[in-house]
Amino acid sequence: xxxxxxxxxxxxxxxxxxxxxxxxxxxxxxxxxxxxxxxxxxxxxxxxxxxxxxxxxxxxxxxxxxxxxxxxxxxxxxxxxxxxxxxxxxxxxxxxxxxxxxxxxxxxxxxxxxxxxxxxxxxxxxxxxxxxxxxxxxxxxxxxxxxxxxxxxxxxxxxxxxxxxxxxxxxxxxxxxxxxxxxxxxxxxxxxxxxxxxxxxxxxxxxxxxxxxxxxxxxxxxxxxxxxxxxxxxxxxxxxxxxxxxxxxxxxxxxxxxxxxxxxxxxxxxxxxxxxxxxxxxxxxxxxxxxxxxxxxxxxxxxxxxxxxxxxxxxxxxxxxxxxxxxxxxxxxxxxxxxxxxxxxxxxxxxxxxxxxxxxxxxxxxxxxxxxxxxxxxxxxxxxxxxxxxxxxxxxxxxxxxxxxxxxxxxxxxxxxxxxxxxxxxxxxxxxxxxxxxxxxxxxxxxxxxxxxxxxxxxxxxxxxxxxxxxxxxxxxxxxxxxxxxxxxxxx
Amino acid sequence: xxxxxxxxxxxxxxxxxxxxxxxxxxxxxxxxxxxxxxxxxxxxxxxxxxxxxxxxxxxxxxxxxxxxxxxxxxxxxxxxxxxxxxxxxxxxxxxxxxxxxxxxxxxxxxxxxxxxxxxxxxxxxxxxxxxxxxxxxxxxxxxxxxxxxxxxxxxxxxxxxxxxxxxxxxxxxxxxxxxxxxxxxxxxxxxxxxxxxxxxxxxxxxxxxxxxxxxxxxxxxxxxxxxxxxxxxxxxxxxxxxxxxxxxxxxxxxxxx
Numbered sequence: 001x002x003x004x005x006x007x008x009x010x011x012x013x014x015x016x017x018x019x020x021x022x023x024x025x026x027x028x029x030x031x032x033x034x035x036x037x038x039x040x041x042x043x044x045x046x047x048x049x050x051x052x053x054x055x056x057x058x059x060x061x062x063x064x065x066x067x068x069x070x071x072x073x074x075x076x077x078x079x080x081x082x083x084x085x086x087x088x089x090x091x092x093x094x095x096x097x098x099x100x101x102x103x104x105x106x107x108x109x110x111x112x113x114x115x116x117x118x119x120x121x122x123x124x125x126x127x128x129x130x131x132x133x134x135x136x137x138x139x140x141x142x143x144x145x146x147x148x149x150x151x152x153x154x155x156x157x158x159x160x161x162x163x164x165x166x167x168x169x170x171x172x173x174x175x176x177x178x179x180x181x182x183x184x185x186x187x188x189x190x191x192x193x194x195x196x197x198x199x200x201x202x203x204x205x206x207x208x209x210x211x212x213x214x215x216x217x218x219x220x221x222x223x224x225x226x227x228x229x230x231x232x233x234x235x236x237x238x239x240x241x242x243x244x245x246x247x248x249x250x251x252x253x254x255x256x257x258x259x260x261x262x263x264x265x266x267x268x269x270x271x272x273x274x275x276x277x278x279x280x281x282x283x284x285x286x287x288x289x290x291x292x293x294x295x296x297x298x299x300x301x302x303x304x305x306x307x308x309x310x311x312x313x314x315x316x317x318x319x320x321x322x323x324x325x326x327x328x329x330x331x332x333x334x335x336x337x338x339x340x341x342x343x344x345x346x347x348x349x350x351x352x353x354x355x356x357x358x359x360x361x362x363x364x365x366x367x368x369x370x371x372x373x374x375x376x377x378x379x380x381x382x383x384x385x386x387x388x389x390x391x392x393x394x395x396x397x398x399x400x401x402x403x404x405x406x407x408x409x410x411x412x413x414x415x416x417x418x419x420x421x422x423x424x425x426x427x428x429x430x431x432x433x434x435x436x437x438x439x440x441x442x443x444x445x446x447x448x449x450x451x452x453x454x455x456x457x458x459x460x461x462x463x464x465x466x467x468x469x470x471x472x473x474x475x476x477x478x479x480x481x482x483x484x485x486x487x488x489x490x491x492x
Numbered sequence: 493x494x495x496x497x498x499x500x501x502x503x504x505x506x507x508x509x510x511x512x513x514x515x516x517x518x519x520x521x522x523x524x525x526x527x528x529x530x531x532x533x534x535x536x537x538x539x540x541x542x543x544x545x546x547x548x549x550x551x552x553x554x555x556x557x558x559x560x561x562x563x564x565x566x567x568x569x570x571x572x573x574x575x576x577x578x579x580x581x582x583x584x585x586x587x588x589x590x591x592x593x594x595x596x597x598x599x600x601x602x603x604x605x606x607x608x609x610x611x612x613x614x615x616x617x618x619x620x621x622x623x624x625x626x627x628x629x630x631x632x633x634x635x636x637x638x639x640x641x642x643x644x645x646x647x648x649x650x651x652x653x654x655x656x657x658x659x660x661x662x663x664x665x666x667x668x669x670x671x672x673x674x675x676x677x678x679x680x681x682x683x684x685x686x687x688x689x690x691x692x693x694x695x696x697x698x699x700x701x702x703x704x705x706x707x708x709x710x711x712x713x714x715x716x717x718x719x720x721x722x723x724x725x726x727x728x729x730x731x732x733x734x735x736x737x738x739x740x741x742x743x744x745x746x747x748x749x
Contacts, residue, residue, distance in 0.1 A: 012686050019688045310594070329675045333692045368686065371679025371693070372540060374646035388587075394542030425543045432501065432532040433553050442505045462687035467694065467722030470506050477499055477508035481527045487515050 005150060008340030010365035015334035024160055024335055031159045032326045038272030039323055039379070045274070046264070055261045057383040060317035063252055064307060070219040070252050071298070077222025081284025083294040091121035094299045098123060098211065098244055099130045101295050105242050107132075107208045113226060113233040114138035115213025116320055117246045117299060119151060119342040120355075123211070134211065135177070135203045137232040139196050146173040152336025152344060154322040155270050160335055163187035170195050178202055200232060210240035210291065214247045215319065216262060217296075220255050223283040224296070227266060227276035234280045243282070243291035249298050250307075250316040262319060265381035269321035302355030308404035311392040315350045317382040322347075324376035324386060330369055339366065346376035350389040357405055358397050364415040367393035398422060442476040449474065493623075494524040496558055498572040498612070500714075501533040507714045513741035513748075514573050514615060520741075521623060526567065530557045536580040541681045544588065548601060551585055555604045562611055569622065570612045573737045575644030575713045578614035583647050585609050614644065615737055616712055620653040626660050631744040633663035636734075637706040639697070639720065641713040642675050654712055654736055661739060667704035671696070678719035694723040702729050712736045 008014060018024055043049050063070055075085045086101075088094035098118075102110055110127070112118065112134050124134040124145075136145045143158040144151050147169045151157030158166070167187040174181045179199045185191055212233065214224040224245055226233050237243060253259060267273045285294050307313050325331045325345030336344035340362040341352040349370055353363040367390050370376075376386040396403060398421065400412040414422070431437045449472040455464040463469070481487070495518065499511045511527075518525050535550030561567040572578050586609060589602025619625055638658060644650040658666055677683065677693025684690075697720055701709045707730070711717050714735055721733035734748075742748035 012688065015686065016688045019692050025692075329677065329693050330686070330689050333689050367542070368682065369689075371642070371675050371677060371682045371686075371690070373642040373675035373679065375642075375673070375675070378646055391540055391542065391544075394540075395544050396542075398542040399545065421541070422543070425538050425541065425546050428533070429535075429538065429543075429546045429549055432535075433549050435530045435532055438501070438532050445505065459684050462684045463722075465687065466691035466726060467683075467719065468725040469722060470718050472506065473508050475508065477504045477511035478527070478529060480508055480512065482529070486525065486527060487512065487519075 014338035018335040042268040042272040073219040083284040095126035110209040111207040113212035210236040242293040269323040269381040306354040323379040496567040513737040517741040579643040579647035581612040630661040635706040
């Protein structure tokens with residue numbers, strides 16, 4: 001397994017193996033069910049949850065609508081506070097900027113706070129090619145990094161691993177990254193946490209450069225916010241001499257007052273806590289306290305393209321709480337890796353094909369990685385109508401149409417492999433607008449019912465591999481209705 | 493009261509018993525039922541698979557089939573024994589109209605669809621909200637577990653209406669389904685496009701149903717029941733899938749066949 005998602009197969013193929021991996025299924029089921037129940041309780045404690053959800057949606061929509069204004073305000077505030085703002089159009093540009101900033105310090109090691117943005121751009125892999133080692137300090141990220149694995153969950157990247165697997169990874173790999181695992185390490189949570197703490201403490205105390213993301217950026221003061229549970233984030237944010245924060249441009253909120261909403265909805269939705277154990281905020285630099293150099297790298301990487309889509313743009317409201325993953329029955333069975341992106345689950349299924357486009361096999365398959373059950377929309381703390389966007393993106397895949405790529409309006413062609421389906425759908429539309437044709441088809445199906453095979457060919461094969469088809473009745477309802485005059489004449 | 497039955501293409505073709513049950517039930521409650529013969533499909537399979545433009549003629553066809561009867565006062569409502577088709581009309585038709593307008597194709601689609609949207613009811617919500625009845629005089633001596641389908645639960649917000657109706661059925665013992673709110677894995681074309689995940693979800697739903705000890709799994713949507721029932725049949729589970737209309741239509745004099 002490699003650290004990146006490049007070259008992933010389409011979702012159904014990737015899910016095929018995951019569904020058959022009983023350990024993975026058990027790990028995922030246990031974790032998602034535990035956290036989904038806890039979230040339910042944490043949310044039901046607040047009697048104004050519906051209003052908080054609506055407020056979060058409105059704040060995000062307002063900010064996205066005036067993004068340019070708030071980004072300029074943010075840049076001014078960060079600069080005034082002693083920081084430097086860098087703008088990155090895409091992943092390559094962001095990686096180059098960060099690598100350049102690290103090199104300027106003369107360091108070849110950095111410590112990292114868990115960050116979706118840096119994973120999205122593949123920063124660690126890029127830094128490695130430049131001779132810079134990036135050490136993840138979040139416990140779950142550490143497990144993923146040491147295991148040469150990929151994250152499979154937004155909040156709990158190592159959700160697919162159980163304690164025994166983690167113990168084995170620590171024993172085998174810690175030594176080659178720094179302080180080895182203690183002798184005779186067992187799989188008790190306390191021992192595993194202590195092993196990670198000892199290993200990481202050395203990294204925190206040595207590092208001169210820290211790299212973070214941010215959950216929020218406050219435009220009015222240029223303040224960045226990270227919420228976390230372990231305290232590793234605060235160590236990374238305060239101990240190094242140089243701090244580089246890599247953040248997506250959509251993470252902005254106008255004022256501190258706006259944070260009030262999200263600091264309630266985010267922890268309850270993600271970790272089912274009333275408040276995150278650590279909420280760290282930092283604004284530029286302060287003499288003789290904390291990092292003396294602060295760089296903010298703002299990344300676009302497909303976000304303004306997404307913003308241009310009037311249905312799809314709501315995905316940019318996402319505050320990365322992962323509630324949608326924990327409640328999703330598809331994610332629970334397929335696991336995070338099948339989504340081929342650092343953003344798995346329902347939000348990944350709508351975010352990745354917008355940030356990256358629907359050109360690749362995996363991205364074209366993601367809008368279909370859902371039964372449209374709607375559980376994700378129900379739990380989303382910023383009311384992203386994920387099913388609506390999924391269907392919208394399905395249309396983009398099968399029918400093509402207008403989209404924005406790299407800032408340009410383009411007319412997308414339908415993705416390959418949907419011609420037969422399109423023909424069938426059009427034929428069905430014809431039959432369904434000609435009731436007599438439909439009735440003839442139904443009668444034919446009824447008359448030939450004794451000859452229907454138990455297993456179906458073509459696309460139906462996937463159905464009959466695990467399910468029996470219903471038997472076609474002797475007479476469709478419309479014929480019964482006609483024959484009996486609506487059941488009035490003979491009721492049989 | 494007089495209503496038009498929108499049976500849906502799946503029920504018409506594969507589950508005529510459900511249609512007969514709806515007619516019998518509504519007649520018993522003093523409601524006259526008509527079945528406009530021009531009806532076909534609401535367009536949900538097209539829309540949800542990404543063929544929105546192909547779904548538009550079907551939405552128009554629905555409005556043309558049921559609209560005139562509503563306008564002339566022949567019908568007071570359109571009743572459908574399918575949560576997902578009702579959700580298609582009520583939740584997605586307005587969206588289709590708005591999208592057509594935003595694409596510069598005018599408001600004609602929205603105007604055509606507007607009269608039928610608020611008058612389309614799923615069967616159980618019609619019984620409880622419009623007829624204001626929960627005891628429909630049914631008799632069904634079985635242990636039943638109820639699966640609230642996703643569209644019924646989350647799109648339409650049916651809440652406990654179906655279980656209110658079931659709990660008034662004489663002889664019926666209602667068993668709570670573990671993980672009831674979880675999707676059964678049908679999802680229309682999802683069942684074929686992601687057959688592995690769909691089957692895994694269906695299997696878990698069946699195992700949960702089995703754990704209740706019920707002999708019948710009931711739902712208000714035959715497409716979900718087709719998926720669950722097909723899985724039950726393959727797993728050789730001794731349970732039957734039954735549409736709620738058939739249970740509510742069953743009486744001591746005329747028990748469900």
